[in-house]
Amino acid sequence: MAMEVGFLGLGIMGKAMATNLLRNGFKVTVWNRTLSKCDELVEHGASIGETPAAVAKKCKCIIAMLSDPSAALSVVFDKDGVLEEICHGKGYIDMSTVDADTSLKISEAIISKGGHFLEAPVSGSKKPAEDGQLVILAAGEKALYEEAILAFNVLGKKSFFLGQVGNGAKMKLVVNMIMGSMMNAFSEGLVLAGNSGLDPHTLLDVLDLGAIANPMFKLKGPTMIQSSYSPAFPLKHQQKDMRLALALGDENAVSMPVAAAANEAFKKARSLGLGDLDFSAVHETVKDLHYPS
Numbered sequence: 617m618a619m620e621v622g623f624l625g626l627g628i629m630g631k632a633m634a635t636n637l638l639r640n641g642f643k644v645t646v647w648n649r650t651l652s653k654c655d656e657l658v659e660h661g662a663s664i665g666e667t668p669a670a671v672a673k674k675c676k677c678i679i680a681m682l683s684d685p686s687a688a689l690s691v692v693f694d695k696d697g698v699l700e701e702i703c704h705g706k707g708y709i710d711m712s713t714v715d716a717d718t719s720l721k722i723s724e725a726i727i728s729k730g731g732h733f734l735e736a737p738v739s740g741s742k743k744p745a746e747d748g749q750l751v752i753l754a755a756g757e758k759a760l761y762e763e764a765i766l767a768f769n770v771l772g773k774k775s776f777f778l779g780q781v782g783n784g785a786k787m788k789l790v791v792n793m794i795m796g797s798m799m800n801a802f803s804e805g806l807v808l809a810g811n812s813g814l815d816p817h818t819l820l821d822v823l824d825l826g827a828i829a830n831p832m833f834k835l836k837g838p839t840m841i842q843s844s845y846s847p848a849f850p851l852k853h854q855q856k857d858m859r860l861a862l863a864l865g866d867e868n869a870v871s872m873p874v875a876a877a878a879n880e881a882f883k884k885a886r887s888l889g890l891g892d893l894d895f896s897a898v899h900e901t902v903k904d905l906h907y908p909s
């Protein structure tokens with residue numbers, strides 16, 4: 617019999633992930649705060665749960681993919697939330713990118729009701745989510761990880777089990793801190809090349825042949841040169857990740873001036889109204905500060 621899962625949150629990532637599960641034979645019951653976003657999934661064979669609690673009542677295993685800590689907490693603790701129906705024998709897997717404290721709060725609440733908990737944030741964006749090529753950074757209850765591995769094998773190309781709750785969240789924040797800093801360095805390089813009389817396309821070719829070649833520069837470079845920022849990874853979420861990573865640095869007394877500067881650039885981009893565009897739109901803040909003479 618097909619495994620039945622609940623899925624909370626059908627944004628860019630959740631929609632792709634839930635679709636993938638359906639395509640691979642899972643029975644999926646979906647919920648999204650804006651309920652109309654469920655319609656497309658229903659066309660692919662999903663059922664709808666009217667509330668997070670209704671999904672938790674129906675399904676043995678519930679996956680969440682939500683924007684940030686406040687969203688992740690809300691679907692669990694608020695009225696009609698998961699906590700009302702989670703019970704012995706049910707598992708809750710939060711794949712949202714949040715901080716370790718948020719994850720721990722959710723874990724304790726789920727476990728206090730007899731449920732099982734796993735955090736499992738992912739590395740990889742819209743396209744890897746559509747293609748089932750995510751990297752899954754799980755931590756929490758090993759038994760639930762083992763039960764979820766069939767679903768993880770559909771969603772991702774590799775899963776890591778990182779031990780106690782919080783380790784998945786921390787790993788994800790470290791990775792995205794590096795990515796956010798890289799995106800800023802890359803944006804500055806593109807603007808410096810263009811404004812000093814070089815062809816930025818040639819810069820992309822040079823970068824791609826050297827030691828700092830990477831899939832992100834290769835994928836995002838051409839669209840950044842065209843000032844095209846259709847969102848795969850929304851900038852507001854990258855800034856949230858920088859903020860949470862800086863807080864982790866604070867807790868551990870790790871000085872991170874590069875990440876702090878990158879965070880400022882993402883904040884600037886948000887203040888310019890670019891938060892819903894792709895995170896590569898931080899490029900616009902560099903352009904803004906360097907008008908060609």
Ligand SMILES: NC(=O)C1=CN([C@@H]2O[C@H](COP(=O)(O)OP(=O)(O)OC[C@H]3O[C@@H](n4cnc5c(N)ncnc54)[C@H](OP(=O)(O)O)[C@@H]3O)[C@@H](O)[C@H]2O)C=CC1
Binds near residue numbers: 627630648738853
């Ligand atoms: N996009 C990417 O490339 C990647 C994103 N991530 C992480 O995955 C998570 C989801 O990202 P993504 O899909 O891009 O984000 P989106 O902004 O596309 O989707 C966010 C989802 O969260 C829901 N939501 C927001 N606030 C609340 C709330 N208060 N209560 C209930 N639901 C809420 C939204 O519902 P509604 O539709 O009603 O607004 C929507 O379903 C984030 O944590 C992000 O950092 C991780 C790896 C890659």
Ligand SMILES: O=CC(=O)O
Binds near residue numbers: 738739
């Ligand atoms: O969180 C974003 C990603 O690309 O990974």
